[in-house]
Amino acid sequence: MQTDWIDDLILAMPEGCRISTAPDLIDRESRDETEDLRYEPEVVVEPANTFEVAALLKWANLHKAPVTASGARTGLSGGALAVEGGIALSMRRMNSILEIDRDNHQVRVQPGVIVQTLQEEVAQVGLFYAVDPASRGTCTIGGNIAENSGGPRAVKYGVTKDWVLNLEVVLADGSVIKTGANTLKNSTGYNLTQLLVGSEGTLGIVTEATLKLMPLPTHQALMLVPFNSARDACQAVAAIFQAGVQPSALEFMERAAIELAQTFTEDYSLKLDASTEAHLLIEVDAFRAEDIMPQVEAILPVLESLGAGEPLFADDEASKDRLWFLRRRVGEAVKASSIYKEEDTVVPRALLPDLLDKVKAIGAQFGFESVCYGHAGDGNLHVNILRGDLSEDAWTNELPVAIRSLFEAVVVMGGTLSGEHGIGYVQRSYMDVVFSERHLQLMRDVKTAFDPNGILNPGKIIPDE
């Protein structure tokens, strides 16, 4: 059902620009990986270059048409859902790696580049792009920038924001700016680069990014460590850092998380001891083989002192890949097992044991099961609340009260709502748990400075007044 305004849009856009109202495309662009949410845009635009994006926004700004950008639609907070309809702006065709600058350890990319592709391309010349969300095989760098994505290696190498040097951005009125410079340091005016990262497509559309790279660490050791007490596993996390070690990944998985992943992948080769309640997956890396063992040797006594079981070392690439495969499938496995809601809580990492206790206590109080796992080294715990046989009333009306109470506890701990998934659509109603009304109004004012007509991803991040 094509409306008049879409005809107008097609006329206004540069010739050859891909614009479609085909039902299969509308359907594809109606969801991401967030629960089972579905919002149909009215039209899908798939630009090939910055010029087309600029033309689109100029038109949309004049006509006050909502524009919701997306990459691979793997988001977990509904950031790419066109909740107010309008135009879905798919960036997936702008997927070129434009330049690998080996002299300066930088890469210039379009937003539609898949993260794993980027990693593999720069690894060919001995360079490393460290950010690796579980979805790295499908997610795009543009989506990572929008949500400030993390992943297992963030604990040593930082999140997306730490790798973005400069952005080309199309503003709401169709103007094009470069937010920064291709330099490692920059004290030149407001840091709009960092403001744009994590702004979920509400302030501007990223059409190009200059990313930092570093030399590729060539050696890793990986171990899976069982604990009879999940609390002890959490406690080991902070203790490892206090011992002066900097692991390149430090992941926590409740027993149920591994079991679900085993069911999902049909790979039961890992034998779980009956008494095991949780695992830590610990990776260390280095540029030289001889720098691996000293790190492992510093970690082992910490584990032992906290009652860990015998670590399982991944001896070769195949076993490493198998352990990582299991870890990366946990999210999908949970999703496949039940209707669920995922929270992306983050606290100062030494408070992780308290956070886990709180999750379970609130679960007991409200009668829900949860599966917890995540990037424990960052204090970032993914809390998956399973629908199980909860009633419609409990799921719809009581659960938000439980989640609010969890977030209140998180804020008291110095933590916040989302470590790496963003607020998007589904966490928006909890923003007042963290931020005062004055603070939210300031965010609204910033939004208005960038997007006075409110066309960019409306209905996201900031709750309405």
Add this chain to the structure above:
Amino acid sequence: MQTDWIDDLILAMPEGCRISTAPDLIDRESRDETEDLRYEPEVVVEPANTFEVAALLKWANLHKAPVTASGARTGLSGGALAVEGGIALSMRRMNSILEIDRDNHQVRVQPGVIVQTLQEEVAQVGLFYAVDPASRGTCTIGGNIAENSGGPRAVKYGVTKDWVLNLEVVLADGSVIKTGANTLKNSTGYNLTQLLVGSEGTLGIVTEATLKLMPLPTHQALMLVPFNSARDACQAVAAIFQAGVQPSALEFMERAAIELAQTFTEDYSLKLDASTEAHLLIEVDAFRAEDIMPQVEAILPVLESLGAGEPLFADDEASKDRLWFLRRRVGEAVKASSIYKEEDTVVPRALLPDLLDKVKAIGAQFGFESVCYGHAGDGNLHVNILRGDLSEDAWTNELPVAIRSLFEAVVVMGGTLSGEHGIGYVQRSYMDVVFSERHLQLMRDVKTAFDPNGILNPGKIIPDE
């Protein structure tokens, strides 16, 4: 000469708040370390706590009185100068380290804490705050946050922005917010923390900061490496990184920079070979003694291949301190030698040789001498233009043309105006070299969102329309 509005202000402020129009205080608060600039505020307020800052801003916002915050007044871009008079807000009394959180490797500080004091306090418990501007013995953490300061170790450990997790900020209307959370990751709403860092007191007043710490590297090696060609020295910088080494400092000094520092410190113990044109000061660090030599051994062949002379190794703490002392005094030494202007250019580091050539070519064209030194590992070159015997006309009218032409070249290289000193007052008129008018307007709109009455540090960063 006390005006009526100052009496009003005194009446409005909480009892006991320190407010003064004493000439010596006004005089002290009229300058920073930028050239010989001097701008007198009308009154100086020295608050003891957040509550007093909030009361001050509330009053100033109602009365549209300019408020210019400062720390230790060591800035090099005039950011702390009250160029429109009004209120000087000195944060130096708010100088407590509030909490060292050893479990989470974090520290909570007030803005007036001196950076070296912070470093020494956390080192007592084996922790490391890495940002170390040359002025670290006097400059404050609040000033570092305002300017996004760097220093020699930024090349490995990043600049101030990379260490700031969360800020307490008083907004222009006197409201108090926390910009983020005390977590290593955060994807919860707009990243106002990173927007505030480097905003030079124009968006809000930082009254408390939560900073990241890390375990203290306990071993260092330091070497001073002479080159007969400054260009070769610059070329060695990128080559060292390409060899896969990550030095903890990589500083460049022209011969004249060392000579001026020797004259200034009256320490001539370092003998310079007649043919030496420049030096690199290279530091590597580690947590274990045995991790030092492999780094040195990776660097030496690179230096040799680029024609470096014999490196001078600092064998003990005393010699290390002496070399660093010399390096840290270069800025003051230049200042003591001549009237000068300092530019804080930054480019992708492999282009450093081209930048140095450009500086010298423009110098030759416009007839000025320059002394160059800086954080070569970051591509950050401090260009000190000496007045020497330039005429008043050349200094006042021709030099800005020369500087503009230098900045134009920097921008073509992918670089920008300031790597770590900020724009403040003295670089404001060059902002149009980097940013389009649309981009500057966006910065003005962001400023207005935070500070609709324009009371916070007026006349800074963004040129007038």
